[in-house]
Amino acid sequence: MALTQFIRRARQVNRDGVATIFDGRTHTWTDFHERIARLAAGIRSLGVQPGDRVALLANNSDRYLEYFFAVPWAGCVFVPVNTRLAPPEVAYWLSDSESRVLFIDDDFLPFLPRLQGQMPSVEKIVHVGNGAPPEGLIAYEKLIADNAPMEDAGRSGEDLAGLFYTGGTTGVSKGVMLSHRNLVSNAMNVMRDMDFEEDMIWLHSAPMFHLADGTATFAATMLAASHRFIPKFDPGAALAAIEEHGVTNGLFVPTMMNMIVNHPDVKTRDLSTMRGILYGASPMPEAVIRKAMELIPTVGFYHAYGQTETSPLLTCLKPHLHTFDDSGRGKSAAGRPMASSSASRMRKAGSSARTRLARSAPGAPT
Known part of the structure; x- marks a missing residue:
């Protein structure tokens, strides 16, 4: 590990x-x-x-x-x-x-x-x-x-x-x-529940200091997949990078996704390589996800919930669960527990350890 x-x-x-x-x-x-x-x-x-x-x-x-x-x-x-x-x-x-x-x-x-x-x-x-x-x-x-x-x-x-x-x-x-065990375990969760594949190309458009993007920083590397980067999020730059590099997967929280689907370049860019979009922080507004599904029909959406203390993901709503009922309203949820999520793991999430408590000795509590 x-x-x-x-x-x-x-x-x-x-x-x-x-x-x-x-x-x-x-x-x-x-x-x-x-x-x-x-x-x-x-x-x-x-x-x-x-x-x-x-x-x-x-x-x-x-x-x-x-x-x-x-x-x-x-x-x-x-x-x-x-x-x-x-x-x-x-x-x-x-x-x-x-x-x-x-x-x-x-x-x-x-x-x-x-x-x-x-x-x-x-x-x-x-x-x-x-x-x-x-x-x-x-x-x-x-x-x-x-x-x-x-x-x-x-x-x-x-x-x-x-x-x-x-x-x-x-x-x-x-x-x-x-x-190490925390982050390796999370990477294994992500690979399984978010359908990561060895030929994926991940776009780092969300900030890399944040563990939301870290879900792929480690999981994509575990698979020996490929990484592309834009310095910080800009919808035009993200669209250009997807087309130029044939990006297959990325993280776009609802605010970012809204900016992308309403960007003037979105209909002129080739986004057909996209397979999976991870989002979280809040539910995706129904109007945004409907528009995204129309503009990028190849993509599956993955709604995840987690927190830093759980390294970070706990649940995932996979693409086949992104459904609309007979009235046309979308069903939204934080998803199902990921493979190694557990009640005890969630209980532990409440206690973030202060930095100085266990300087760096092997076996330090996490």
Whole structure:
């Protein structure tokens, strides 16, 4: 039950298959394996030890996916930071998680002056960009180029994999500790109940810091499928990416789906490769889903419910259950329990563990 096993398997079963395409870069699963093993060594060269936290503040990209696997390969714990936060909130997440390294892309470099003196645990900052890094920052690609591949650190099972912050509407955000087993189990749920297939092409259009998109980040990788990215959601960019890359699956919450079906380009784009759309956060308005079914007749809709503490999915309403009754009204529900959902798992969801309670020891409670 190790996230890093996904990468070893992907190289074995689909070594020449395309893992990622973004910003003019294309990497096969063989390339991806090599890059994350080198990046993991680069992370360790910064002085971090197994169990240390490594944070990322960035928009979607192929490097975000590499981060999600290089960090556990190094034996460390990833902390994806919400890109919608203000600098004081980012500082709180970094401090509360005790992150020792911060990866940051060009879009968020302007945050750094306001974070100075506010992130005492951060010792190194890595520039996740294409150009020369600002003074004092370390170039992402240099970390890869300058380090030989390291062996997988071997973290698995109940070892802590990531901290995903949640809440904040009625108080400060709380770090939810998710183990390798948590995330691997969820990936297996997703593959089964959302009909993921090995030839799928997943579009990361929802923010990758959020576990909603994470449902596919790990499940699609487990299958050695293929990933495409847009930096952040824009309906026109999403439609263009679907056509250009032959995207088969993606996550579009109701607000996003409404923007897509009402976009002026929707009828001129070839969306015939689409097979599955995952949505959640709220029921899909009947007018929106009817219009979507007319515009993209090849697609099946999957309504999911979950929460961060359950890593994250609990239920799924599959396409054949998206039906309309004799009056023409649609039937909407959060779906049926997923394969490994259980009452005990749902009961545990109520207690999100504070970040500092179990620093990083193997077997830490999750």
